[in-house]
Amino acid sequence: MNIAFWIISAVAVLGAVLAVTLRNLVHCVLALILFFIGIAAHYFLLHADFLGTVQILIYVGAVAILILFAIMLTHNVTGTDGPRELLGLKWWSGAAIAAMLAVVLTRAIQGDKLAAALPAGDRAQSSVAEIGKALVGGWVVPLEAIAVLLTAALIGAVVIALEEIRKSR
Amino acid sequence: MEEHLQQLARQQWLIPAIPLVAAAIQSLLPRRARKLSAGICITAMGLACALALRAFIATLGHPEAVREFYNFPWFEFGNTSLQLGFILDPLTAAMAAMVTFVGFWIFVNATGYMHDDENFTRFFCFLSLFAAAMLGLVVANNILLLFMCWELVGLCSYLLIGFWFHKPSAAAACKKAFITTRIGDVGFFIGILMLFWKTGSLNLYTTDGTGALQQIGTQLMGHGWFGWSVATTIAVLLFIGAMGKSAQFPLHVWLPDAMEGPTPVSALIHAATMVAAGVFMVGRMYPLFIAGGSVEQPTFAMDMVLYVGAFTALFSATIAVAQFDIKRVLAYSTCSQLGFMVMALGAGGLVPGQFHLLTHAFFKALLFLGSGCVIIGTHHEQDMRKMGGLRKYMPITFICYLIGMLALAGVYPFAGFFSKDEVLLVTFQRSKVAWGMATFAAFLTAFYMTRQMFMVFAGKWRGGEDQGHHNDHSSHGSHEPHEVPWNMWLPIAVLSLFAIGLGFFGGKYAHYLGAEEEELAGKSLVMGLSVAVGAFGILLGWVLYGRNPQAHASDPDPLESKLGGLFTCLNRKWYVDEFYEMTIIRATMACGTLFRVIDKRLVDGILHSIVWIVRGISQVCRVVGDGFFINGGFDAGCETVRGSGWGLAKLQSGRVQTYFRVLGLGTIILLVVYFLKS
Amino acid sequence: MNIPLGHYLILAAILFAIGLAGALTRKNAIIVLMGIEVMFNSAILNLVAFWHYKHFAVPTAQLFAMFSIGIAAAESAIGLALVIAVYRHYKSVDVDEMRALKG
């Protein structure tokens, strides 16, 4: 399973890098989907099967599609982006900050005793039934809150996006 | 039995929850669902009323006062858990029963009053929300929950006063009410913070004795501000909040203006319930007020409460004498009566204060609803000079109004007599000055209510005069007053029953609250004098207004000719609003202007001038001393200053990524610092 | 089966940094949102990794992750709707041109 980790990680990192660097927006989204699938695979590897499926359902099935539609709706059907300012201050400072963050976080994790001390291993099987029980048991209020939030987001998105139609009437 | 009470305390939350759910449902109803909305609102209130009465009956018949509460953790952060809770004790049970009962009938009346309003649904939604907040305030066993509900009732009050927001006066009035009460709330909030700081608990009572009010003897006796004890300091701060909410001088100015709202709102919020919340809160936090004091040596908080109450009672009563708007008279009367309650509390009489609150709620709601009936009956006429003779046209309203007026004037055997008498009696024990002021206020009360009765109901109808057709009513039938429909008069009829009978339960109520019977000195003197001033006030009213009823709307007020300038002064409410306008508001505006000027000229100016001075100096240096001394450092300094200013301005570029970048950098720095430290 | 927890954390950190870089360097608002999605996902990966190594017995972390996914979905929906609205206004999705809040 070591190999699986490395392969999946490589895929995820590749997907992420391509998603934020590619020139064509649609290609970016496709790379992002690759990244999402990589993350889902990681969830499977971590025995969070349910979460992995949810990841695919929501991110690949919904969010990615949403982004694609957003690209189409901004009249950018070919998905081409503007010229890249590779040597601009903005690019370099952003990249530098991100790199610094990566270094700092990596150093912090390496320095952290907790991460090193924890043994790796497979202890028990997660159960979807447990998640289900928790969702309608002690976590029912957050679940409902999320439901309300999603409904609100849905309505909000429709309202924002429909602004033009309303005005034109 | 105890278990039953505990069970009831656990279910106290249902009382506010039902109207809250109703409000939530109503908020989603379409505008045309008028009957459904009103039905939901009234049903919810009826259910809440049934629950409150159940709790009330369960607490009756106990030898000593019961106090059951139920606390639950709201959320936890770190080791501190914030708890909320509900309480069931006589104070709460009686108050909740009163609020739901009076509220129920006011809602019924409102269906008639608001019948023609296009925003009927919204109105009832707000009413439900208000009821929920008010009941939450009453059943709270937690000062934070109380405060939340306190603010919510304030919000509802704001919404309802400004219900007809298209009227500029209503819009101004709701803002005024909101801001004025907010001034008091600052004190209240500081008091809460202080209480939490000192006791570590926001619950009033807990089973393990760590509630805020259970630590009176221990934590709260330390030194507070101005040489008071902590308890007194907190009590004073809390009382400032109560002053705002209960419209005590000098924060009373919002209440009369609040009459811009629909009349049922005035009855519910600005007579019966919300304004009484301040009194209720003082009653709820009463242990803080009396902590460390005695009958002979009362605390500063008690003195403050006493004199503020007494002054407000007298002050508002004088203003009420010279008002012409039917609702404004009642508004000032409310202020005055609230002053009575507060005064009673300040004199150490928790029972008379709370009892007066209850009786007052009934008869003042009755009076307000009656005035609402009058307003509807006369087609939205509020000026008493243009009324008159309504006894003929609106007999039911007249009788009920008469009962309310007699109760307010303190005539035996109506409710107001008993409660006011007790208030005066308890005040007499403490302070003869306050008692004197209150007695004079009672006289004025009887007088202005008589004046109102005669102006509105006696004589003949003066309303048609504007049109110049006052001889020919039949041809202008729409201008003729008429009796209101049943859904408007039934509530006032029900309330008038209570206005008659409630007074006899004063002794029982004292027992119910757990007070011992004590024989107070001067009972006959106080009682006799109060009866006498009441009778004298009514007599004077009859002499001035009853004997020769005003014939025309434009006739001057009989009192005006006798008092002259003083009457104008009273009519203009002692010029308090003008005074505030001249002083506080002006000063605030001036401050604002000043700060704007400072900001624009001084701060910006300094920044700019530094840049320019440095630049200028360097220019001078460059020009003058070109060959003498080339001061590169100076030049660089100037550039640095300019550059940094430019950079700072650049920071707020409106570009979200720049903010993001700064955020990222900040995170990195924090992380580095954190890991370097550990 | 002996990948230590640190590996996952570092992976998540790297992915987070990549997402941040994308959000910081790109001009297109949609890609900025995508970068934020990447950051979200890496954070959730952290949650799941900790759950797997530390609190395997209780499903709390999975629930947290699910709620985060739900919130992220709502966020992206609103974000993209805003992008579309902004596009209608400015005829552009370039974040550098959205500067109405300039000080």
Next chain:
Amino acid sequence: METLYPLLHATFANLPDWAVRVAAFLIPIAFIFAVYPAIFALTTLVERKALGRIQNRYGPNRVGIFGILQPLADGLKILVKEDIVPRVADKFTHFLAPVLIVVPGLLVYLVVPIAPGLVAVDLKIGVLFALAVGTMSVIALFMAGWASRNKFSLLGAVRAVAQVVSYEVPTVMAGVAVIMAAGSLSTLTIVERQSGGVLNISNWYVFRPWGLVGFVLFVIGGLAESARCPFDLPEAESELIGGYHTEYSGFKFALFQMGEYLAGMAMAGVTVTLFLGGYLGPGSGTGLIGRLIAMLWFFGKLAGMIALNIWIRGTWPRLRVDQLMGFAWKILLPLALVNIVAVGFWHFLTPRPVAWMVTTVWLVVWVVVLTKCNASAHLEKREYRYV
């Protein structure tokens, strides 16, 4: 592999362990890669024949006896056809799309059990996996349509995506009903829960009021998700030339056809598993013979479902776009939600006859209500006025 391993281990005890493991790993994959595409090939022939009969003609009958070698000939023809890629197309994506479209269809078979204990992977979340993987096909569709740089392709792709995303919701909800009743997400468990009863048949979920509704919903959703008639708007020749695969030719086109058919068959397989008792039937059991009979049952049911699809295709007209979306959101989704409540009734009501009655009444009432509410305005008889 987890399920096949003990079986193989017991049967071939003399083989080394690693060989058994590898075999247990490879056999299901090989099976899936061999059998289902073969069924696909056969299906094309059967479909063409059946459509021919429905349309009163013969259908292919020249290659081999009864035209049985027609798929082979088709395959050969399409392999040697020129593969045209438009000059402006996004080459990489254009190439990737047909490859990707086959994957989800094949992946779904991983969790479809074909006999007791015989499933490629007995995932605990099998049903969810099948549904989640099924949604991934939209990405491939979109890629195909977008990469072609053809407005008909793009429109077809957008239509397809909108359609699949919309119909996914009621389909998943219909699946949720079964999951609730079975109390498990594992496909094997779900099938086992349907065993027993008269002839191993009467306990199939389709013979429950909610199960029947769920079955209908699922079949409709499956048709729509695999873009088959009457939901074949995305590739409607008469409107969009060919939809997202307009610009594809040669083997890539064949891959599209294959992907579509595989997806349709996969949905049929899931339908069989969820509602038709999977491999269950008279005679199915755990022994070798029992397993073989079970396989026969499974593939028989699968064939039945495919036949149903063909039948529908041959007889029903295509929907309009607004009807398509309205149907998903206004009828199927509410019905699916109502169905979930019905399962709740079913679960908590005892005795059985009461549950039968209540759920039936509940569902019938809702079906009537939804039909009434969504009934399109009755059009007056047209009158032509000549002025």
